[in-house]
Structure formats: C-alpha cells, structure tokens
Amino acid sequence: MDVPADQQAIDGTPTCCTIHLCNELDDMLDVARNVRRLEETVARLAAQRSSVHGAIVAADDGCGEDADRLRRLGCTEEAATWLARARVAEKKANAVARRLVEERDAIGAARHGAGSFAVTANQAAPAATVGTVVAADGYLEEALGYIADDAVGVIGVCGMGGVGKTTLLRAINNSFLPSSSKKFDHVIWAVASKECSIHRLQDSVAEKLGLAKLGSLRDDHSDADLEQRALPIAEHLKNTSFLILLDDLWEYLDLKLIGVPYPDTTTGDEQRRRRKVVLTTRSEIICGKMNADRFVNVECLKPHDAWTLFERNATAATISSHPAIAGLAREVAGECRGLPLALITIGKALSTKTEPELWRHAIDKLRDANLHEITGMEEENAGMLRVLKVSYDYLPNTTMQECFLSCCLWPEDYSIEREKLIQCWLGLGLMSGSGSIDDDVDTGTRIIAALKDVRLLESGEGDGDTRGVRMHDMIRDMSIWIASECGAIRNKWLVRAGVGIRTASKLNEQWRASPEFTAERVSLMKNLIEEIPIQLPARPGVKALMLQNNTSLHAVPESFFRCVPALTYLDLSDTIVRSLPGEIGSLVNLRYLNVSGTFIGALPAELLHLTQLEHLLMSDTNVLHNIPRNVIMGLQKLKILDVFASSYTRWRLNADDGDDDGGEEASLDELEWRSTTIKFLGINVGTVAALRKLSGFANVSTRRLCLKDMAGPASLTLSPSTLSDLLGGLDMLETLQHFAVRSCAGVKDIVVDAGSDSDSDEMRRAYRLPKLEKLRLLRVNHLETIKFRQTTAAHFCPALRRIDILNCYHLKNASWVLHLPLLEYLEIHYCPDMDTIVDGDGDTTAEDDRRPPPPTFPCLKTLVLHGMKSLECLCRGVPAVGFPALEILEVGQCYALRQLDGVRPLKLREIQGSDEWWQQLEWEEDGIKDALSPYFKNHS
Structure with a gap:
C-alpha cells in the first residue's frame, strides 16, 4: 500500500477528518475522548497480560514469552494463545494510540488544508497506517462518491497551485487502507509531473506491484520499446482491481503505455467498480484529454477556515504574545486570500515573530507584492513562489507567459475587462497583431482561456465583452516576483496600482523606488494622483506607463515626457487630463496612446511625429472638438483608431475642403488614405454624406459607429434596398460591433423591414448585423416606437449582448428586446412615457404563429431601471414571461412599478432598490415575496 512521502511544498485542502479504527477496535468518532479510552484499555490489558505471564514464569529466570518457552513452563495452549494475542493487540493498540494522537493534532490541519505530500514516482512510500481517514468535507465526499459510482472510471481533481489537490488525493488514498478496504487489489500513488517520463512511471509501478525489473530502453525511447516494457504490468493488472492516484499531471498521459488498462465503464459491474483513476492537475483541459468522467474543483478557503488554518500555523501563542499582533495577524491572513499554501507558509514563517513591527513589515510587503522580502522569511516565501511558478514555467510559449505577467499591472483583486486586457496585450506588442482584428481577438481569447484553464487567472465580473478576469493575490505576487527576475532586480516592474497614492511627494517617493536603468514598466493606475511633479528622475528604460483611472489627475507636464523617452505604451484613460503637451511628439517610439474618457479638447499637432503609433484610442472624450489636419496622415503605422462616443463629428469629407490652415479638422480622405493600415475604426458622424463616404472605404473595418446630431424624417422604414442606397451597400453591417444613436432629432418611428418586394434574396440575406454586441440610444428625443417586420430583432441582431436606452423621453416600450438570444445587460434610464418594457399586445415580432414562442429573456443577467x-x-400581455438567467435587478425612482412579473430566485443574486419601493410592491402570491425577500438590498 503506497502513501505519499513528505517532500516539496505543502499543498493544502479543506478536509475534516473522523477516524474509524477497524478489526478489533471499535469505531472512534470522538478522537480526543477515544485516545484516552484506548490508552486506559491498553493499560488494563497490559496489566492483565503481565499478571498472567508473571504467574507462569515466576520460577524461571529467563526472559521473553515465545510460545515454545511458555509451553515448556506448563502453560496451556489456550493461555499461550491468549498471551500471544494480548501481546499483539497491545502493540497494535499502542501504535494506533500514537497514530490517533498524531491524527488528533492533524485534524484541524487536514480540515483546513495543512500538510501536503508529493513524491516522485520512483520513491518508496512509507507503510500505511491502520485506520481510514474519512473526510466529512464536501471535496472528499464528492470524490469518494465518484469512485463508488459504477459509471465513473476517471476522476479529475482541478485547482490552482497550492489550493489542496495533493492533500485531497492523500485523503482519498487513506480511505482505501488495506485493513479497512478490500475494494482494490492495488492502490498506487505516483507523481506524473512533466519531468517524470513514461519509463520512470513504468519502473515505479512495476516496483510497487512487486514485479521483476523491467527491460532496458534503447536511446530513442520509442513507443514500441515502451509498449514492450509495459507488457508485464498489463499482464499483472489485467485480472486485478486497482485505484491509480496520479498527482500533478501537466499533459496527456497514455495509461496503456505505462501498462495500466484504461477504466472501461462499458464492461460488467464488477470491472466497473474495481478500475479507477484519480488525477490532480491545474488544467481542466488535461482532465478532458484524460477522458475524466467527473471533475472535483478545489477552491480557496472561506475566510473563517482560512483564519483557522493561519492561526494554527502562526500559533495561538505567538498571536497572543502582544496585544497588537492579533489584529495584524488577521490582516496578514486576509492578504493570503484563502490560499492554503500561502496561509501555511506565511503562518509558519511568522510563528516566531513576537514584535508587532515585524508583522506590519509583512503586511507592507504583501501589499507591495514583495513577498520574498519579508524579514525572516525570505527563503520560505521564495520557495512558495517557486511552487506557484510551476504553472508559469509550463505555459507553452513566451507569448502566453508575457501576457500572463502583464495582468499583475492591474490592482490587487481587480476584475480586468477582457476587451481591455486584449487591447493592452496588442498595445504592448505581446501578440503579433499581424492578422485581422477578429484574428487578434480570437488569439487573445484563446490565451485567456488557457490561463484560466491552468488556474493562473480566475473569472471576474461583468457581462458580454466586459466579462472580466482577475488574478488571485498570491498569483499576482508571484508574477511581480517573476517580472523582477525572481527577486534579483527589485521593482523592475514598478507596480503601485490601486494603493492610494495622492500627493506629488508620494508619487515622487514611489517613482524613485524603481531602478534607474533597469525599470521597464510602471503601473500607477487607479490611484488618487492629482498632479505629476515637474521634476522626476529619468527612467530611460521605461517602456510602458499606466496612469489610467486616476480620476483627479488633470495635467501632464511637458517635462515629464523627457524623463521617459523610450515609452512605447502610454495609458491616460479615465483621468481628467485636459490637454496633451506638444512634447509628446518627442516619444518617437510610442506605439500605444489611450486618452479615452479624458477631457482633452484637441489633439496637439505634434502628434503627427509619432510615426510608430499603432493604437490611438479617444473614445468617450466628451469635449474633443479638434483633430488637426494631417495628424492622421502622419501616423503611418496606425492600426486602431477609436473616436467612438466622443463629441467629435467634424470630419471634412475631402482633404482639399477649406484653407491650408494646419489647424483645420481632419478629413475622411485622411482615413481613406490610411485604409491600408487601419483595421479597426470607431467613429462618430453627423451627416448622411459622411456616413455614405465612410461605408465606401474598401479596407477599413468600421467596428464602432455613432450617429450624432443627425436629423431624419418622422417615419423611417429601413429595408435592405433603402439602407443599401443610403450606405452605398451593406458591407458596413457585417463588421459593426457597437452602434449608438445620440441626439438625433425628428425621427418618431423606426421600422426595420426585411420584406420589401424591391429587395433581392441576396440582399435580404445580407440584411442583418451579425456581430453587433452593444446598442446605445441616447437622447433620441422624438422617438416613440421601434418595430420589426418580416424579421425579428433576434434574427437581425443575433449577437446583441448589451442595450442602453437613456433619455428617450417619448419611447413607449422596448418590446423588441424580449427574445434576443444573447442579451445579458439591459439598462433603461429616464424614459418617462414608457409604462412597460415589453407590450405583448402590439405586433412586435414576426414569429410564425404555428411555432411555440421562444423563451423570454433567455440570457438576461442584469436589468437596470432608473x-x-x-x-x-x-x-x-406576454404569456409565461420569465427571467431564467437574471442575477441583478436594480430599480431606482420607479415608484409606479408595483409588480415584478416573472422574476424568480433561479440565479438571482441581488435586487437593489429603496425600501419604500420594495414595501409597496404587489405580489401574485405571498410565496413569491418570501422567496425574493432574501435577495433585496436597500439602496436608497
């Protein structure tokens, strides 16, 4: 029987152990009580045995009590047998008592993830202990349930590094000890890490099965050679039952190449029960490749359990040694974010520290992501980081590694929008960006999926293309450590994101913490910075500077750009910066500039000197009024230009319109001349002529389009032919992802009609917005109705995920949203004429009456009404209305809303609203109110 030996680092998992002793010993449910009971029983047994033995051998001066000697002394067969059994029972009971004491001390550790074990496949394992450790915790119960299930052959245990997969595997192992279980003839443990080759696994399995040494290998280690070596193992296992426990699997492993028959759930009941494989891995994809029938996902500990584990390792004595340490210890434990490996490692490292200052130092280092620098624990924490780093090392290429590391530039526990993350990767040059924008997004999406699969990223917040990812704090610490060349160059990446920097002096202090010549990236995003000092020490090696989300930052001094001359990446988005100094033209290597969401009124003419600039992002710049003539012409490598949802609409149609004054606005001709490079365009237009010219650009992919201040007729019917005439074709519809209509006057009714007699079949097939994900209607003052004829919104906008309708004062309803198949987010603000969102009494769809209606709001997660x-x-008037996916309902200042028809607690997480509104709601049944009440939160 094989039990993993102590080696490498601890990998904790939540387990709660109850000890069951088998054979002669009664079940012991209360460990502490039964240790005492067992010790008392053993003492009485020892006394009785000593008394009997003493009476028999009193006349003899020898020693020992072997059976032959006792018989020579006249002992009966019955007495000799009793003495032998008593001696064996006493020794066994003493061993069990020692084990129980150990288990008693380890129960909490096992429950909360302490104590992991990992071995290489060719190590000898210690002997098994008597008894079975059975986890009452859900993870072990779940795994044992799968093992007992006849239909399950392979079970995958997944989770990030340090979360407790190995300890769970150990608990599974201990559940099948020989003295308590006859379910398997063989229980074999092996670590199948990337360094562990097939032939080493073969040697290990053969040794554990007691087989003779396998044959030698040729140098090429061919499959045929390995298959030959596997024959003795396969022959031995073919008529036996077995449980194979494979720890730390990083790639697909052909069990048959080792000699292990693959569990086959299609065979008879006996075989099905008796051939099982349990594997641990950080990758669900590996589980899939191994044909895992079931998955056990091991997650980080909840706060209470995390504290208990940390307290046990830091020791209660140390925590209580000074009045200030208790609170500091809670902070340290919180910084570990429930990761057992961190809780144990850091707890043990601080277990001898009785000075509060050392605990404060640890907190500072944890928050600064300099874990390995905590005084007195440098080696321990560097060791822990190296364990976590294995996931990074096994990433398949440097591109994926670099993309992963860049995620640490965001603040701790921050949900990073996927779209912005991919945008960052492109701007940093981490992905080639040589294909179409769709290719780039697909590549980025695959990288995110791969990083999530190996648990280096977790799911974040948001819906649709804003769905986020986040890094566990310990993974973030590890990535900053890697970026500093595993601690060799401190602050090579100066990451001070979201730490509350406000004053110029504090910024100066943090800036000086970066090394003068080796600093490469600086992240100061999401702070409270108000101003940048005029004089900062030069950092000639810094290539990336992230200042976004400093919502009080109002200016960037010209002198600042002189201290970072090598910048290739600059993000000033979501600040209140009002202008860009002309000195920005000196950043001749700049490839990425983001000023979205700022208060910039005009681009400096010097921008045209940025001949390497590929990304110019200016969306949501609500006071932008001037893009100087020839600036875009000067941006020879421009790939992405986004001015969507800004206030700028003053595009001249032709380059020769007006004077030669360099202060004049840019022209659409300039965009057309740059069409060989631009592959993503976000733009606002205010005239039909500009819209028509824009749609004619052969190579420019218009992804975001806002119609702003554009007048129209009172009734607008959009058929394939009329829209084609308006745009000069329907090509623009194919690429559009975000569409906004803002402050367009005159239009009262819009009809989307796909059935005009003048439309060809080909034109009708092209008449849709297949990639449209976001739709925004803002201050369309006269709009009353939107209707679809001969088509449906679901067909016309099949990919629509988010809709925002704001300040459309006369809009009666939004009935067309009812059956959108992917709609996740719907927000409606200040539409005073709207008395219902969906009016089923009107003719809002073109559904075939002979077919059952599609489900209502099938994917809607968030509904916001203000x-x-x-x-x-x-x-x-909608039968069987429902919100099967609804998670968040937010209601503000909607006091006439008295019913929440169709809202049920299926996936609901929160209903936000005022208490006054909640109390005046009317309910179809009292049971509905009772079911929804736990989700209500007062947001007056």
Whole structure:
C-alpha cells in the first residue's frame, strides 16, 4: 500500500477528518475522548497480560514469552494463545494510540488544508497506517462518491497551485487502507509531473506491484520499446482491481503505455467498480484529454477556515504574545486570500515573530507584492513562489507567459475587462497583431482561456465583452516576483496600482523606488494622483506607463515626457487630463496612446511625429472638438483608431475642403488614405454624406459607429434596398460591433423591414448585423416606437449582448428586446412615457404563429431601471414571461412599478432598490415575496 512521502511544498485542502479504527477496535468518532479510552484499555490489558505471564514464569529466570518457552513452563495452549494475542493487540493498540494522537493534532490541519505530500514516482512510500481517514468535507465526499459510482472510471481533481489537490488525493488514498478496504487489489500513488517520463512511471509501478525489473530502453525511447516494457504490468493488472492516484499531471498521459488498462465503464459491474483513476492537475483541459468522467474543483478557503488554518500555523501563542499582533495577524491572513499554501507558509514563517513591527513589515510587503522580502522569511516565501511558478514555467510559449505577467499591472483583486486586457496585450506588442482584428481577438481569447484553464487567472465580473478576469493575490505576487527576475532586480516592474497614492511627494517617493536603468514598466493606475511633479528622475528604460483611472489627475507636464523617452505604451484613460503637451511628439517610439474618457479638447499637432503609433484610442472624450489636419496622415503605422462616443463629428469629407490652415479638422480622405493600415475604426458622424463616404472605404473595418446630431424624417422604414442606397451597400453591417444613436432629432418611428418586394434574396440575406454586441440610444428625443417586420430583432441582431436606452423621453416600450438570444445587460434610464418594457399586445415580432414562442429573456443577467416615472410593470400581455438567467435587478425612482412579473430566485443574486419601493410592491402570491425577500438590498 503506497502513501505519499513528505517532500516539496505543502499543498493544502479543506478536509475534516473522523477516524474509524477497524478489526478489533471499535469505531472512534470522538478522537480526543477515544485516545484516552484506548490508552486506559491498553493499560488494563497490559496489566492483565503481565499478571498472567508473571504467574507462569515466576520460577524461571529467563526472559521473553515465545510460545515454545511458555509451553515448556506448563502453560496451556489456550493461555499461550491468549498471551500471544494480548501481546499483539497491545502493540497494535499502542501504535494506533500514537497514530490517533498524531491524527488528533492533524485534524484541524487536514480540515483546513495543512500538510501536503508529493513524491516522485520512483520513491518508496512509507507503510500505511491502520485506520481510514474519512473526510466529512464536501471535496472528499464528492470524490469518494465518484469512485463508488459504477459509471465513473476517471476522476479529475482541478485547482490552482497550492489550493489542496495533493492533500485531497492523500485523503482519498487513506480511505482505501488495506485493513479497512478490500475494494482494490492495488492502490498506487505516483507523481506524473512533466519531468517524470513514461519509463520512470513504468519502473515505479512495476516496483510497487512487486514485479521483476523491467527491460532496458534503447536511446530513442520509442513507443514500441515502451509498449514492450509495459507488457508485464498489463499482464499483472489485467485480472486485478486497482485505484491509480496520479498527482500533478501537466499533459496527456497514455495509461496503456505505462501498462495500466484504461477504466472501461462499458464492461460488467464488477470491472466497473474495481478500475479507477484519480488525477490532480491545474488544467481542466488535461482532465478532458484524460477522458475524466467527473471533475472535483478545489477552491480557496472561506475566510473563517482560512483564519483557522493561519492561526494554527502562526500559533495561538505567538498571536497572543502582544496585544497588537492579533489584529495584524488577521490582516496578514486576509492578504493570503484563502490560499492554503500561502496561509501555511506565511503562518509558519511568522510563528516566531513576537514584535508587532515585524508583522506590519509583512503586511507592507504583501501589499507591495514583495513577498520574498519579508524579514525572516525570505527563503520560505521564495520557495512558495517557486511552487506557484510551476504553472508559469509550463505555459507553452513566451507569448502566453508575457501576457500572463502583464495582468499583475492591474490592482490587487481587480476584475480586468477582457476587451481591455486584449487591447493592452496588442498595445504592448505581446501578440503579433499581424492578422485581422477578429484574428487578434480570437488569439487573445484563446490565451485567456488557457490561463484560466491552468488556474493562473480566475473569472471576474461583468457581462458580454466586459466579462472580466482577475488574478488571485498570491498569483499576482508571484508574477511581480517573476517580472523582477525572481527577486534579483527589485521593482523592475514598478507596480503601485490601486494603493492610494495622492500627493506629488508620494508619487515622487514611489517613482524613485524603481531602478534607474533597469525599470521597464510602471503601473500607477487607479490611484488618487492629482498632479505629476515637474521634476522626476529619468527612467530611460521605461517602456510602458499606466496612469489610467486616476480620476483627479488633470495635467501632464511637458517635462515629464523627457524623463521617459523610450515609452512605447502610454495609458491616460479615465483621468481628467485636459490637454496633451506638444512634447509628446518627442516619444518617437510610442506605439500605444489611450486618452479615452479624458477631457482633452484637441489633439496637439505634434502628434503627427509619432510615426510608430499603432493604437490611438479617444473614445468617450466628451469635449474633443479638434483633430488637426494631417495628424492622421502622419501616423503611418496606425492600426486602431477609436473616436467612438466622443463629441467629435467634424470630419471634412475631402482633404482639399477649406484653407491650408494646419489647424483645420481632419478629413475622411485622411482615413481613406490610411485604409491600408487601419483595421479597426470607431467613429462618430453627423451627416448622411459622411456616413455614405465612410461605408465606401474598401479596407477599413468600421467596428464602432455613432450617429450624432443627425436629423431624419418622422417615419423611417429601413429595408435592405433603402439602407443599401443610403450606405452605398451593406458591407458596413457585417463588421459593426457597437452602434449608438445620440441626439438625433425628428425621427418618431423606426421600422426595420426585411420584406420589401424591391429587395433581392441576396440582399435580404445580407440584411442583418451579425456581430453587433452593444446598442446605445441616447437622447433620441422624438422617438416613440421601434418595430420589426418580416424579421425579428433576434434574427437581425443575433449577437446583441448589451442595450442602453437613456433619455428617450417619448419611447413607449422596448418590446423588441424580449427574445434576443444573447442579451445579458439591459439598462433603461429616464424614459418617462414608457409604462412597460415589453407590450405583448402590439405586433412586435414576426414569429410564425404555428411555432411555440421562444423563451423570454433567455440570457438576461442584469436589468437596470432608473427614473421611469410611468413604468407600471416589466411585461404586459406576454404569456409565461420569465427571467431564467437574471442575477441583478436594480430599480431606482420607479415608484409606479408595483409588480415584478416573472422574476424568480433561479440565479438571482441581488435586487437593489429603496425600501419604500420594495414595501409597496404587489405580489401574485405571498410565496413569491418570501422567496425574493432574501435577495433585496436597500439602496436608497
């Protein structure tokens, strides 16, 4: 029987152990009580045995009590047998008592993830202990349930590094000790890490099966050679039952190449029960490749359990040694974010520190992601980081490694929007960006999926293309450590994101913490910075500077750019910066500039000197009024230009319009001349002529389009032919992802009609927005209705995920949103004429009456309603309305809304609203109110 030996680092998992002793010993459910009971029983047994033995051998001066000697002394067969059994029982009971004491001390550790064990496949394992450790915790119960299931052959245990997969595997192992289980003839443990080759695994399995040494290998280690070596193992296992426990699997492993028959759930019941494989891995994809029938996902500990584990390792004595340490210890434990490996390693490292200052130092280093620099624990924490680094080392290429490391530039526990993350990777040059924008997004999406698969990233917040990812704090610490060349160059990446920097003096202090010549990236995003000092020490090697989300930052001094001359990446988005100094033209290597969401009124003419600039992002710049003539012409490598949802619409149609004054606005001709490089365009237009010219650009992919201040007829019917005439074709519809209509006057009714007689079949097939994900209607003052004829919104906008309708004062309803198949987010603000979102009494769809209606709101996760003074109900005249995916319902200033028809606690997480509104709701049944009440939160 093989039990993993102590080696490498601890990999904790939550387990709660109850000890069951088998054979002669009764079940012991209360360990502490039964240790005492067992010790008392052993003492009485020892006394009785000593008394009997003493009476028999009193006349003899020898020693020992072997059976032959006792018989020579006249002992009966019955007495000799009793003495032998008593001696064996006493020794066994003493061993069990020692084991129980150990288990008693380890119960909490096992429960909360302490104590992991990893071995290489060719190590000898210690002998098994008597008894079975059975986990009452869900993870072990789940795994044992799968093992007992006849239909399950392979079980995959997944989780990030240090979360407890190995300890769970150990608990599974201990559940099948020989004295308590006859379910398997063989239980074999092996670590199948990337360094562990097939032939080493073969040697290990053969040794554990007691087989003769396998044959030698030729130098090429061919499959045929390995298959020959596997024959003795396969022959031995073919008529036996077995449980194979494979720890730390990083790639697909052909069990048959080792000699292990693959569990086959299609065979008879006996075989099905008796051939099982349990594997641990950081990758669900590996589980899939190994044909895992079931998955056990091991996650980080909840706060209470995390504290218990940390307290045990830091020791209660140390924590109580000074009044200040208790609170500091809670902070340290919180910084570990429930990761057992961190809780144990850091707890043990601080277990001898009785000075509060050392604990404060640890907190500072944890928050600064300089874990390995904590006084007195440098080696321990560097060791822990090296364990976590294995996931990074096994990433298949440097591109994926670099993309992963860049995620640490965001603040701790921050949900990073996928779109912005991929945008960052492209801007940093981590991905080639040589294909179409769709290719780039697909590549980025695959990288995110791969990083999530090996648990280096976790799911974050958001819906649709804003769905985020985040890094566990310990993984983030590890990535910053790697970026500093595993601690060799401190602050090579100066990451001070979201740490509350406000003053110029504090910024100066942090800036000086970066090494003068080796600093490469600086992240100061999401702080409270108000100003950048005029004089900062030069950092000639810094290539990336992230200042976004400093919402009080109002200016960047010209002198600042002189201290970072090598910048290739600059992000000033979501600040209140009002202008860019002309000195920015000296950043001749700049490839990425993001000023989205700022208060910049004009681009400096010097921008045209940035001949290497590929990304110019200016969306949501609400006071932008001037893009100088010839600036875009000077940006010879421009790939992405985004001015979407800004206030700028003053595009001249032709380059020769007006004077030669360099201060004049840019022209659409300039965009057309750059069409050989631009592959993503976000733009606002204010005239039909500009829209028509834009749609004619052969190579420019318009992804984001805002119609702003554009007048139209009172009734607008959009058929394939009319829209084609308006745009000069329908090509623009194919690429559009975000579409906004803002402050367009005159239009009262919009009809989307796909059935005009003048439209060809080909034109009808092209008449849709297949990639549209976001739609925004803002201050379309006269709009009353939107209708679809001969088509549906679901067909016309099949990919629509988010809709925002704001300040459309006369809009009656939004009935067309009812069956959108992918709609996840719907927000409606200040539409005072809207008394219901969906009015089923109107002819809003073109569904075939012979078919059952599709489900209502099938994917809607978030519904936000504000300032809707006439809104009385969510849906009217719609049978069986439902919100099966709804998670968040937010209601503000909608006091006429008295019913939440169709809202049920299926996936609901929160209902936000005022207490006054909640109390005046009317319910179809009392049971519905009772079911929804736990989710209500007062947000007055």
